[in-house]
Amino acid sequence: MPNRLAHSTSPYLLQHRDNPVDWQEWGPEAFEEARRRDVPVLLSVGYAACHWCHVMAHESFEDEDVARAVNADFVAVKVDREERPDIDAVYMAATTALTGHGGWPMTCFLTPDGDPFFAGTYFPRPQFLQLLSGVTSAWSDQRDRVLDSGAHIAERLRELSAPVTGHPLTAEVLETAVERLRGQFDHAAAGFGGAPKFPPSMVLEFLLRHHARTGSADALSMARATCAAMARGGMYDQLGGGFARYSVDARWVVPHFEKMLYDNAQLLRVHTHLWRATGDPLARRVALETSEFLLRDLRTAEGGFASALDADTDGVEGLTYAWTPAQLVEVLGEDDGRRAADLLSVTRAGTFEHGTSTLQLLEDPDDPEWWAATRSTLLAARRGRPQPGRDDKVVTSWNGLAVAALAETGSILGEPSLVAAAEACAEFVVSTHLVDGRLRRTSREGAVGAAVGVADDYGNLAEGLLALHQATGAARWLQVARDLLDTATERFAAQDGGFHDTSDDAEQLFTRPRSAADNAEPSGQSALAGALLTCAALTGDPAMRDRADAALAAAGDVAARDPRFGGWALAVAEAAVAGPLQVAVVGAGPEADALLEVVRRSPSPGLVLAHGEPDAPGVPLLEQRPLVEGRPAAYVCRGFVCDAPVTDVEGLSAALR
Structure with missing residues (x-):
């Protein structure tokens, strides 16, 4: 029989509805049950496109022995991190504090009051069974110690969310940030740091804006080299367009195959801006192909954009995307198959797993017409393979990023169909997700979910609407963006001028989450700072400009100390220094x-x-x-x-x- 997730609107939760674990959604009922039964809460957090979430599900959550242990001694709660980023944020902070690292799936054990007392990420089945037994014993035999530990962790995390001292992001700080990035730059393979290597989307935007303001050749060189390395490697889908989540190696050869809306929206915008700065034909091609990917593979029937394509196909990572030389010959014939294998670095030994290779396009083909026909043929053949699942929930924040990217790409590259797609997306999100003046986080198949919007929903949607206003001239989008920013200022503002992630009337967790760092997407604080800055310039509202400056200062310490985790704050600061x-x-x-x-x-x-x-x-x-x-x-x-x-x-x- 399905468990209590059967009626969820989250694709991730629905993946677990037939588990023998008696999962339920986050809510007061779960914690009341834990108090009544006098047992801890097992909190498992993940998302639909997560490879290791699937692995743990197959190994443990589909296992009858694991289910018996969980159901007997715990209340099991499953959370989609993309639907409830607030829950994910506070318990990820606890996981990182307890273990020194984080990631998904996230596994936490909570008291019936919600305080975390043990946390981790992926556990193989034998270790997970041992862990369940150990936690059960500790809850029975060392209850006071467990409760004290949970209370101490919660109190410490509450202290870390206290107001911060502002750190203005001046022109001098921005120059220093470029120097620090130069010291972390991989001169051999581009990008920053080593493996695994993530697309530094917001850092690239910062570097392009810094070059535009100062003429810095270093900033442009780092941005251009990184864009080219990603676009020519296996992390970019050479047949269908669009970028994978990250590269498992330092040279961008083997991706972690899930394709996320937020990555592709941001990288689309970056490549459009790179073309504007340089006229680079590779940047233009990647921008247009990534736009095609968004419209073909992620657009929903209602006009919004789905969250992601899965990392796995039929439980096998990369099954849809990897090739052997023999498979290329089978589709293209002997001569063209060998030619394509040489062009795309498909070898007999393979660059991925089991003799398969990811596709790389390290050099431009000498015959563009042949390559265009070959690419089309291979893409058609690939569509005949099993396809990755699609997480089709529409997330407000990420659709805001897509609106901004499509609106700017369409207007800069002279592609009005992309502006039209941005406008259709905005129409859907505003008409569906904006309920009684407040944003909801997600919808699915046109039905809006119950989860309330968080700060990045307001900031990124306002950013997208302001870009759409500038692309179309339509006054409506400026007004809706201004209203969203007024609401965010009223409901999310912190004492130090920055912003909390959740509103003042949202569900109260053990601490009110607040992130000053930009990670895979802009933090709520820097997203709101950017939208406020743009809106202030478009309206001449000095109070909005003051709020933008205060939010930037609140994010300034992290951005100045480690620019890789302050990319959007730094990009917004470039606009603040250069404008209006x-x-x-x-x-x-x-x-x-x-x-x-x-x-x-x-x-x-x-x-x-x-x-x-x-x-x-x-x-x-x-x-x-x-x-x-x-x-x-x-x-x-x-x-x-x-x-x-x-x-x-x-x-x-x-x-x-």
């Missing part, structure tokens, strides 16, 4: 379009754009900005001091320089 550079283009038709193209090709990190008819309602930058002698015109203002309007491309280019 406000550009208003009034009018319509070919002359206005030519002016808009010049603005969109400008890489200035502090630039914001408004466009439309003079005095268009709801767009402050267009107020009292008339046409000039009946012609479209551009108004350029720096720090609220404006130049005379220009009507020609050359004059606007000079003004922006």
Whole structure:
């Protein structure tokens, strides 16, 4: 019989509905049951695309002996970290504090009051059975010690969430951050640090903005080399576009195969901005192919974007994506198969597992037309293989990242269909996830979930809507973004000027989570800082600018100390130092379009754009900005001091320089 997860809206929880473990969702009922039965809570946290979550599920949670031990002596609670990032954050902090590292699956043992007293990550079945027995014995025989330990851990973590001293991210701090990144840069394989190597999306954005502001050749070189290494290696899907979660090796050859929306949205934006800075054709190709991947494989019927494709296919990692030389010959024929194997580094020994290889494109093909046809043929053949599962829940925050990336890519690369896709996504998320003025975290198949939005939902969605406003000129998106930021300021603000991850009226966990570090995606604090900064420039609201500066200062200590974990805060700080550079283009038709193209090709990190008819309602930058002698015109203002309007491309280019 299915357990109590059978009616969940989370794809991850639904993967466990037929486990013999009597799982239930997080909620007061679970902890009340633990108090009534006088047993600990076993908390297991993961996500649908997680390879090791699947391994532990197959080894332990599908095992009858494990299930008997869990059901007899624990209340078992399963949480989707993507649906409840607040729960994940506080118990990951406990796991890291207790073990020195974290990851998923996360395994925690809690008192019936929710205090963690033991934590870890993946446990093989024999060790997990031993652990269950040991925890049961400790709960029975050393109860006072267990309760004291849980209370001590909870109190220590509450102390760590205390207000911080602000650290302004000045131009000097930004320069120092680039120097520190240079010291951590892998000059042989690009990227930062060693294996496993993750895509440093926000750090790359920071480096590109720093180059745009200062002309730093080092910053551009590190960004360009890292983008090229990722795009040419096995971490990038050479047939279908899009990036995997990370590379297990330092040379970007073998990926961990799950493909996440948040990675691809951020890397799409980075490659678009790299093309804008350099005209690099590889960056343009990767941006367009990644856009195609998002629209083809992750877009939902409602217009939003699904969270991820799984790491595994039929329980085998990489089954869909890896190739042997013989498989290439089978699809392409003898000559073309061998040629493709040489081009894609598919060897007889294999670069992955069991004689298979990931696909790399280390050099551009000498015959682009042949490669285009070959790529299409191989992709069609791959579609005939078993496919990875799709986590089809729509996460507000990550869809905000996708809206920003598609809107900017479409407008910068001249692909209006991408802007239209961004607008359709925004329409769905705003109409479905915004309930009575407050955001919900997720939806699935058009039905909104119960989990409330967290800070990065507000920040990243506002960021996306502001990018969409600048791409389309539509005043609606500016207003919705402004409303979201007003709500976030009221509900998430911390005493030190930063932001908590959860609202003041959200469920109270043993500590109120707050992250100053950017990890795989912007923290709520830096996401809100960035959106506030952009909105302040678009509206001329000085209070918003003050809030953005305060949030940046609150994130400044982490960003200055370890730039790899402050990438978005540093990128936002580049915009703060460089701007505001406000550009208003009034009018319509070919002359206005030519002016808009010049603005969109400008890489200035502090630039914001408004466009439309003079005095268009709801767009402050267009107020009292008339046409000039009946012609479209551009108004350029720096720090609220404006130049005379220009009507020609050359004059606007000079003004922006």
